[in-house]
Amino acid sequence: MARKKKHLGVGAKCTVGLRYLHPKDKISQVIPNQTSSQKLTGLLVVGKELKPIRREPNECIVFRHEDFHNQPLWCVRNYVSINEEGPGQSFFEGEDERGAATAAAAQANGRAGNNNNDDENLEGAGDGGDVAANQAAEEEPLPDTIQELVGNIHLDGDDIEQAMRDAPMVDDDNMPAPENVPVAGNAGDIMIGWEHNGICNRKANVPTNPSPILHFVQPGALLETTNLQLFEGLFFKSYIEEVIIPATNNEMRSKSSLTYGEFLRWMGLWLLMSTMLGPQRHEFWSVSPIDAFDGATLRLGIWMSRNRFDEILAALQFTDRAPPTFRDKFWEVRQMLEAWQENMNKMFYPGYVNCLDESMSVWTNKFTCPGFMFVPRKPWPFGNEYHTVCCCTSGIMWGIELVEGRDRPRNLGAQEYDDLGSTVGLLLRMLTPIFYKGLLVILDSGFCVLKGIIELRKKGVFASALIKKRRYWPKYIRGEEIRAHFDGKDVGATDSWRGELDNTPFHIYAMKEPEYVMSLMSTYGTNARTGTKDAQRE
Numbered sequence: 001m002a003r004k005k006k007h008l009g010v011g012a013k014c015t016v017g018l019r020y021l022h023p024k025d026k027i028s029q030v031i032p033n034q035t036s037s038q039k040l041t042g043l044l045v046v047g048k049e050l051k052p053i054r055r056e057p058n059e060c061i062v063f064r065h066e067d068f069h070n071q072p073l074w075c076v077r078n079y080v081s082i083n084e085e086g087p088g089q090s091f092f093e094g095e096d097e098r099g100a101a102t103a104a105a106a107q108a109n110g111r112a113g114n115n116n117n118d119d120e121n122l123e124g125a126g127d128g129g130d131v132a133a134n135q136a137a138e139e140e141p142l143p144d145t146i147q148e149l150v151g152n153i154h155l156d157g158d159d160i161e162q163a164m165r166d167a168p169m170v171d172d173d174n175m176p177a178p179e180n181v182p183v184a185g186n187a188g189d190i191m192i193g194w195e196h197n198g199i200c201n202r203k204a205n206v207p208t209n210p211s212p213i214l215h216f217v218q219p220g221a222l223l224e225t226t227n228l229q230l231f232e233g234l235f236f237k238s239y240i241e242e243v244i245i246p247a248t249n250n251e252m253r254s255k256s257s258l259t260y261g262e263f264l265r266w267m268g269l270w271l272l273m274s275t276m277l278g279p280q281r282h283e284f285w286s287v288s289p290i291d292a293f294d295g296a297t298l299r300l301g302i303w304m305s306r307n308r309f310d311e312i313l314a315a316l317q318f319t320d321r322a323p324p325t326f327r328d329k330f331w332e333v334r335q336m337l338e339a340w341q342e343n344m345n346k347m348f349y350p351g352y353v354n355c356l357d358e359s360m361s362v363w364t365n366k367f368t369c370p371g372f373m374f375v376p377r378k379p380w381p382f383g384n385e386y387h388t389v390c391c392c393t394s395g396i397m398w399g400i401e402l403v404e405g406r407d408r409p410r411n412l413g414a415q416e417y418d419d420l421g422s423t424v425g426l427l428l429r430m431l432t433p434i435f436y437k438g439l440l441v442i443l444d445s446g447f448c449v450l451k452g453i454i455e456l457r458k459k460g461v462f463a464s465a466l467i468k469k470r471r472y473w474p475k476y477i478r479g480e481e482i483r484a485h486f487d488g489k490d491v492g493a494t495d496s497w498r499g500e501l502d503n504t505p506f507h508i509y510a511m512k513e514p515e516y517v518m519s520l521m522s523t524y525g526t527n528a529r530t531g532t533k534d535a536q537r538e
Contacts, residue, residue: 007095008061008077011086012045016063020079022053026071033323033331037251037315040065041083043073048092143167150363150382160376167374169405171358171385176470179421179449190476194485196496196507202462202524206438212394213349234396236343239336247317258312262304266312269300282306326411329370330404337402344398345433351393354441356430358403359388371407389430389441399430424452428459436460440524450476450521454504457523464522467508474521476501477508482519486512496527 008014018034021027027034043063051060051074060074085091143166149159164170216233217225241260249257273284279296285306286295300309319335328334363369363383373385389399417425427449431441438460443453445468453463473479476499486493489512497508509527510519 006082006085007088007091008045008080008082009086009091009095010045010047011090012082013084013086014043014045014061014063015039015041015081015083016043016075016079020075021073022051022060022075023073026068027073028327030067032325032327035317035323035332037317039081042066045086046072049074150365155376155381163374163381164376167372167382169371169373169407171373171375171403176472177423177446177449177474179423179451180470180472180474182472182475190501191478191497191499191508194495194497196498196527198526198528200524200526201505202438202440206462209352210349210437210439212351212391212396215347215349233347234344236339239339239343243320243335243339244316244318247320248312248315251315251317252311253315254311256308258315263312265303266309269304269309272300285309324409324411326409328409328412329407330402333402337400341399348391348396348398350391350396350398350434350439352439353392354389354431354434354439355392356387356389356399356427356441356443356447358446359386359397359400360384361386371402371404373403373405387426387430392442399433401426401430420455421449421451423447423449424455427452427456427463431456431459431461434461438462440464445470448474448521450474450501450506453521453523454501454506457504457506458502462522462524464509464520464525467519467521477521479519482508482510483517486510486517494527 006012016039018027018031018038018040019036021040031038031040043065045061046064047062049060049062050057051062052058053060053076058076060076061080063073064070065073149155149163155163214222214225214230214233217229237260240263245258245260245263248263252258269284273279273281276296283296284298284300286299288295290297290299300306317332319332321331321335323331358375358378360373360375360378360380360382361384362380363372369384371384373383375381375385385403387401387403388397390397415425415429417428419425420428427443427447434441436459440462441456443463443465445466448465448467453465456463467474467477467479469479482497485495485497491512491514493512495510497510499506499508504523506521506523507525507527508519508521509525510517
């Protein structure tokens, strides 16, 4: 039997998702940290007015709430869920017609959404209507110029210039590391001379080059280990079972609880869809015949219905911690990132060569996200940026740190080692798991801070970084003298410049290229040739 349609009017008591309520600044003062699924109950309808949303007038339902004293709150009609009707004479005009239209739409959507062996009847977020149609009026949008560029794989020079002006935060490849910005005073001459004794500092102190180890795999049993076992070992199975699934079940609208196996299946569908460029998500559940030239080329309903997939997505939680009392845009993922890192430190020991770089988490939505970053040098330049470290032998990523930028709350205080400089602090935090192991890490020019590789050497980590002039040469590096040293030398000529900082030796290794001099700062290696094969790029 169909449910009786409730009518909206003055005096009705309602529930609305916090993400859809306005004004945002007033709501954030009372509830500083909000989840995407969090709702506010006990809203009392006091009227219907035109209210500004994204500087445009929208017909909105206006509420009062005891937690907000005399501050009116409002949202568009589609996001209102009615708990209790008001007096019949106070119903808003058009509610009967609206109820009939939305019931028909819900019935049609049920036929499309439940075509894949799903008998559940899930209640919507509001009382009906096309929620997606009004989403643009509710979310915090990216600037229009950025919306036009998000999703583009290739950006030309004008696009990059526009994005660097308008993006909320930019990580510019041409900007120097903070430690390399010149300051008043002499940095000191720490260079000794163009020489090398032919002895690698690492080989002289570390007798072996260890291979990576998966601690959850028995010695000699790697070939018998399944892909699922590898995935579970490296993807914190215990955190999924103990935190993500229970927290998500608390938000599920249906009586069918999410299980670990179903969650793995749900993630697997995401991974499968991510391998295909072009189709919209809903097209993977289309009832239309598969067309080689239009829509998705497979149907996922045999594994999970669209309604169930969307229900899990809407209820998904990443933490079971209570929100902090201060504004923190990342509080919902901090526990998960910590758990992932803790699991990797426990389950994986990297090989002797590692690489630290930046990685992008792809973002194609026209609405912003916490920490949204534009990184022009990356193949996909929009989204969240992570600093990541990988084992070069196995290809396993074993360390991550989210770039929070200006969105990091001041209440959290300074991060560990930041008293040594932001870049130096980052290097030490990222590589803490391999302190005093004698392993080495390769860095690109974004981490080219001599103080950083010296501090790593003090912690038993050997490092090298590409030297690049980013407005200025890195501190202590006399780049023009390096260039002058190779004037007149043949392409392929090499040399090393020895130096010492904080009683720790290092070398600048340099090689003449046709158009420039490539140089590295390093605490290991030699410039002695190994092998006999001559090779030259065409």
